[in-house]
Amino acid sequence: ILVNFLPDKILSLPLLFLPTWSLLLIILMPSTDPYVKIQLLQGGKRLKKKKTTVKKNTLNPYYNESFSFEIPLEQMQKILVAVTVFDYDKIGKNDAIGKIFVGSKATGLGLKHWSDMLANPRRPIAQWHPLQPEEDIDGQLAALAAKK
Numbered sequence: 001i002l003v004n005f006l007p008d009k010i011l012s013l014p015l016l017f018l019p020t021w022s023l024l025l026i027i028l029m030p031s032t033d034p035y036v037k038i039q040l041l042q043g044g045k046r047l048k049k050k051k052t053t054v055k056k057n058t059l060n061p062y063y064n065e066s067f068s069f070e071i072p073l074e075q076m077q078k079i080l081v082a083v084t085v086f087d088y089d090k091i092g093k094n095d096a097i098g099k100i101f102v103g104s105k106a107t108g109l110g111l112k113h114w115s116d117m118l119a120n121p122r123r124p125i126a127q128w129h130p131l132q133p134e135e136d137i138d139g140q141l142a143a144l145a146a147k148k
């Protein structure tokens with residue numbers, strides 16, 4: 001899996017000018033340490049989950065890692081693959097940077113990528129996906145699961 005992304009977060013820096021005081025602001029920027037979680041979903045259930053290693057302090061991570069899932073052919077129409085990029089943090093919860101999903105129930109690029117893969121057996125098919133906010137994708141996944 002090859003992942004590259006642009007930061008979607010902007011740090012707002014509060015500035016304050018006090019003429020009679022000298023002010024030193026030290027801003028500690030938390031480093032971005034991305035890793036990727038891959039989940040196999042069906043009907044709202046998580047079937048399998050795999051994770052890449054964490055790449056330290058980079059916004060251009062490259063993962064030379066591959067994961068394989070065995071999926072029975074008849075299940076291929078029902079399966080969704082969700083891919084989430086997280087920022088690893090030693091302290092507290094790891095923040096999701098963005099998420100996408102592919103599958104025959106996806107739309108747009110998520111569907112195109114899946115169809116291209118099925119149409120080209122034994123050939124790796126690469127596709128760039130713009131990362132979406134995690135809550136947007138989770139909303140779409142929940143709607144799909146409810147539809148059955």
Ligand SMILES: [Ca+2]
Pocket residue numbers: 030031032033087088089090
């Ligand atoms: Ca971090």
